[in-house]
Amino acid sequence: MxxxxxxxxxxxxxxxxxxxxxxxxxxxxxxxxxxxxxGEKVTLVGFGTFKAKYRKPKAVRNPRTEKRMIIPASRVPVFTVGKLFKEEVNNKFLHDQSELTKEEKIE
Structure with a gap:
């Protein structure tokens, strides 16, 4: 969508x-x-929370050249799913799985 x-x-x-x-x-x-x-959190109770998270700088190695590089520190947006939303999605999944199991038993 x-x-x-x-x-x-x-x-x-x-x-x-x-x-x-x-x-x-x-x-x-x-x-x-x-x-x-x-720097604020935006929380929609039951749905989730939007926030920015600090990401530390880190040393990495380019797999092709073997050259070491530093990825600089940054702030990244993060969305954390709310408990109710997570449960709804999981319950739908479990329901769909049980329907599949019923269909398999019929065949």
Whole structure:
């Protein structure tokens, strides 16, 4: 699903125009990016948390040339899945697995 598909789905469920839904999604992602860039966490309880994480510099070796290089320190965006979201996805997986097992027994 891409942004356009998500806008369509949001428009249907919220009974708003696709244009407005697209604007809402754009504003949401802009705000999340802005707050994470400012060092804040953005937490949606049950869904997950967006934050920036410091990555230490590290020494690596180029496998082709064997030359040692240093990857500089950086901040990277991280999304941590919320407990409820994780459980929902896992429960769907377990349900699908049990349905497959039932079908295998029938055949």
């Amino acid at each position: 891409n942004k356009s598909d998500l806008s369509e789905e949001l428009a249907k469920k919220a009974k708003i125009t696709k244009k407005l839904a697209n604007q809402v999604i754009t504003l949401f992602t802009d705000i999340v990016r802005e707050k994470v860039n400012e």
